[in-house]
Amino acid sequence: MLGLRVFGMLWTLPNSLLGLLLGLIGLAFGARMRWQPRELALVVRRWPWSRGGALTLGNVIVHAGERLDTPCLTYAHRAGRGIEPPVSLADHERAHVYQYMLLGPFFLPLYLLCGGVSVRNPFERAADRYAQSGQGWWPWTGDV
Template identity: 85%
Template sequence: MQSRSAGFRSRKLSRGLLALGMLWTLPSSVPGVLAGLLGLAFGARMRWQAAELALVVRRWPWGSGGALTLGNVILHTGERLDTPCLTYAHRAGRCIEPTVSLADHERAHVYQYMLLGPLFLPLYLLCGGISVRNRFERAADRYALHGYGWWPWSA
């Protein structure tokens, strides 16, 4: 059984690591916040969602649908982030998979950003951008399907 002080230290360490991750990805989050603020003038709504570790901007007025994660900011065109969506592999006709939660998929990208910080975007683009071939998208789908495996280089 864990002692009370050990549990406190563990929570403190977790919060510290989360804060470091958010600080590390700040260069990516700032453009997301600015885009969110711009969207407010056109009817977007924003709020902090602790489950996603992100400032979520809903009803984003531009784009063809879906969501975009920039650091700890998620921009999406819908009313609710927790909406079903198809995986990249399913949409590409590579397999048949059940729908996943868009919130879970985007949360995986938040985790990826928090670990890679400013390296995320260049690596994401080098891996193929918005595509079924991109290991970042496949990992986010894997996480949304199973609840684990958000790291792009995991099995």
């Protein structure tokens, strides 16, 4: 399992480098970063140019808050498709880390082709599903 994780991190390294660049820019304006093993990601917190939420780029998660493990609404809830309890932002973003590690450089183009930041995007629905249940982070066929 460790070998697969290392391979996944190398596979998505171009995406992670973009996230690291954002993180380094943010450091100059008060952001902080630290490795969080549970998320398999370098987490950049206190990102100064965000109104909330998070952005995952490979094994880097950028967010405006002090802690990543905070409640957030699902995409379906925000879109008015039902009332769902809040989920953990950390769990939602961890699902994206897994998706990146599997798809590597193909993640961003596929994510954008699937609708970008939207409730219609199967990547976002899968991340919400994973945050709700701990399973099902893969967008098209249950859990990998």
